[in-house]
Amino acid sequence: MATWSGFTEDAFTVPLLDRLAREAAGSSEHHLRLLQLPVSLVVDTHLREALHGAGPITHAADRGWEVHASAPLHGGELLTLATPEIAALIQEGAGVAAACLAAAASCPGVEKVLLSTSRTAHWEAALAMTREPAIPPATLRTVLDVLATPV
Template sequence: MTLLDRLASEAAGSTEHHLRAIQLPVSLVMDTHLGEALHGRGPIIQAADRGWDVHASAPLHGGELLTLATPEVAALVRDDAGTAAACLAAAASCPGVTRVLLATGNPAHWDDALTVTGAPAIPPHRLRTALDVLATPD
């Protein structure tokens, strides 16, 4: 029994729980879950192995990631993308993630996000490189 099953069973008071989706922050700056998934472990992989949906929240870290990630970091993720697109692509490419949760009041941003999240996944080695660069102290 995985940790997720155990927690769901405890909450339901029975092993007959109906948990089928989890939501976790996944981004280049809140990188714990992304890093774990890239190494084949953690709650995202556990949920994916169970066939559950995994919803990635805060892919742009409340918009702060757009000032934290440089164009150079964005290019490590995806050569042909700007910072916002690269950051969204990173969250969408996290192994096991099935949905990326976004919020915007700008219709053009929705169109851009649909294009980015519908594109082929970023290879894991590129995501690892970007995480390594962001984690390196100045």
């Protein structure tokens, strides 16, 4: 199941999707096993919820479903919106792109981050970032609090 705004617009919930899949299958043995939704420092609702043990990412992970984060760089816009200071707050010494990807990849319950790029160097940098330890939840909460603070 992939959606951009289905959860934030209250079109459905993970329990509802699970119930509908069970009804369609005629049993609890259905094939709905993956959820894809935006997770980034721009579209941060799902990240915030997951950091508090709530929301669709947590509900899907609790059911054993895979969760894939889409749009981790918000279509590339995040690279101009985020600052080196935010990147340093996320992960000292990281560039803006790597730090923003690390934030999405470190979201509790997210197993994979979907990314597109046209350059091999960007792909290799993103792959290297995924091999780094996850950003601690407390750090992610601090970053989100900083980003939410009015200027």
